[in-house]
Amino acid sequence: MGHVLAIVSQKGGVGKTTTAVNLAAEFALRGTKTLLVDCDPQGAVKYGAGLRSNHTPYGLADYIAGTRTLREIILPTALPWLRVILVGTVTNESDQSAFQELMVETDLLPALLASARERCDVVIVDTPPGLGGIVRRVLAASQHVIVPLQCEPLALQTTPQILRMLEDISAVNDELTLDGIVLTMFDENSDVCARVADYVRRHLPANMVFDMVVPRTSAAAEAFAAGQPVVLRNAADPSSRAYSQLVTELQARFQ
Amino acid sequence: MGHVLAIVSQKGGVGKTTTAVNLAAEFALRGTKTLLVDCDPQGAVKYGAGLRSNHTPYGLADYIAGTRTLREIILPTALPWLRVILVGTVTNESDQSAFQELMVETDLLPALLASARERCDVVIVDTPPGLGGIVRRVLAASQHVIVPLQCEPLALQTTPQILRMLEDISAVNDELTLDGIVLTMFDENSDVCARVADYVRRHLPANMVFDMVVPRTSAAAEAFAAGQPVVLRNAADPSSRAYSQLVTELQARFQ
Numbered sequence A, B: 001m002g003h004v005l006a007i008v009s010q011k012g013g014v015g016k017t018t019t020a021v022n023l024a025a026e027f028a029l030r031g032t033k034t035l036l037v038d039c040d041p042q043g044a045v046k047y048g049a050g051l052r053s054n055h056t057p058y059g060l061a062d063y064i065a066g067t068r069t070l071r072e073i074i075l076p077t078a079l080p081w082l083r084v085i086l087v088g089t090v091t092n093e094s095d096q097s098a099f100q101e102l103m104v105e106t107d108l109l110p111a112l113l114a115s116a117r118e119r120c121d122v123v124i125v126d127t128p129p130g131l132g133g134i135v136r137r138v139l140a141a142s143q144h145v146i147v148p149l150q151c152e153p154l155a156l157q158t159t160p161q162i163l164r165m166l167e168d169i170s171a172v173n174d175e176l177t178l179d180g181i182v183l184t185m186f187d188e189n190s191d192v193c194a195r196v197a198d199y200v201r202r203h204l205p206a207n208m209v210f211d212m213v214v215p216r217t218s219a220a221a222e223a224f225a226a227g228q229p230v231v232l233r234n235a236a237d238p239s240s241r242a243y244s245q246l247v248t249e250l251q252a253r254f255q
């Protein structure tokens, strides 16, 4: 039985999508059968997961609306062991509230994640920022969760919000484990970053924060322009090595 | 009659809150009667608007729920001409979906913004990331809108989504004007940034993108740790000067 790993944060722009696509790619590079699911109507996974250029635009939104089958929305990527489910055609709609409402009500999402873990070793789920209904539903169906934390004061100040939510959801899903907080976009030349990282390590339990840190690198940001995860595009980049280290740790835990 | 200016983006972490608090503070520094309203349940305005340390936790969520009056939620700040309405106690709740549903249904939000523009010269509204129902309601009640665009490939790729929404809303609110896209967190040492900025200027109409650019500076990020807008805390910082330039342009338009 595989594991469903959700990537969540109360704050926007902290590296959820970057973390999701790179963990998925790194697991797949190691021969782990991996599925990456995009639950964010913004649909950013599409731009970073190494899809073929002629892929269909359909995805999760089309499946839960009943207009596409599961087989039609599971897409191959540049990696043999990585499949992706995009968020789908909701990305092109200017009113995304219908998708959000459906995601909160439908049983198709938990069923999809449950059956995916039967066929895959790891299912990684990217989520929209905030503590909305989509994130709640995804967490209720997950066994693992990672919270990327950008090393900036504002991201730190709102972190209690997501930790409170995780506590709340654990009450209804006793399988849910917080694997940890991953410090992202760490700039070694910035005092601000160093202070935030130091504060997090001093004030949170040691096992709640991963030792590795994802550095801010131009290769990580540029990878989205090239449509590929940085671990695939530039394995030697410090951000790739950090994600590789994170996967080594996760593999040990998922045994 | 004052103007309601909404700060929106489909993407998270692009500088919406930073732009909202600094525009509000800069208008107030110039003697413009300004109200800053936080509609994002994450409640980040609280950390950057220069509030007094003993302020109440109540705000918009408490007002639309009927538990607090308007007078109780309008807070003074370090600046005489700046008042703030926080998002309120929803920030402490692990389930924020009730707030989101109420915001989409209530008439109290449009009524609040309409009456605020009668008493103030400028009302600036911070919003949650994405194209959800809260953003839609705020845009329906606004006359002006600014879209911060972080100079990174992924932010650029998802920009058509917010432009589509703005077109959609303009059909129901003919007062709504897109004042422009503001390039944020511009790092002059980064090729990625330069390429994104250049692409934006070449592919969008010239009047759609402000000439000024907000540079990435540590003072702007640190300002949130100090609880004050950077224009107030460090007026000489390049990010402060950029926001000051933006206000000069907006003042000319709002005449």
Ligand SMILES: Nc1ncnc2c1ncn2[C@@H]1O[C@H](COP(=O)(O)OP(=O)(O)OP(=O)(O)O)[C@@H](O)[C@H]1O
Pocket: A009, A011, A012, A013, A014, A015, A016, A017, A018, A019, A040, A042, A044, A127, A128, A129, A184, A185, A186, A214, A215, A216, A217, A218, A220, A221, A222, A224, A239, B010, B011, B012, B013, B129, B152, B153, B154, B155
């Ligand atoms: N290690 C890194 N180095 C440099 N840039 C990074 C790194 N990680 C993420 N980024 C960039 O930072 C921005 C935000 O990252 P990303 O989009 O992954 O965050 P997110 O939390 O998924 O955002 P959203 O809230 O919009 O879903 C993107 O432009 C991304 O390319």
Ligand SMILES: Nc1ncnc2c1ncn2[C@@H]1O[C@H](COP(=O)(O)OP(=O)(O)OP(=O)(O)O)[C@@H](O)[C@H]1O
Pocket: A010, A011, A012, A013, A129, A152, A153, A154, A155, B009, B011, B012, B013, B014, B015, B016, B017, B018, B019, B040, B042, B044, B127, B128, B129, B184, B185, B186, B214, B215, B216, B217, B218, B220, B221, B222, B224, B239
């Ligand atoms: N000009 C700047 N220079 C340096 N850091 C900046 C600048 N503008 C914003 N930041 C930092 O970038 C991060 C994201 O900015 P901010 O929180 O304002 O974006 P947002 O769009 O409001 O995010 P969210 O989607 O979570 O609401 C914050 O940590 C902020 O301090």
Ligand SMILES: [Mg+2]
Pocket: A016, A017, A018, A040, A044, A126, A127
């Ligand atoms: Mg994302």
Ligand SMILES: [Mg+2]
Pocket: B016, B017, B018, B040, B044, B126, B127
């Ligand atoms: Mg914000």
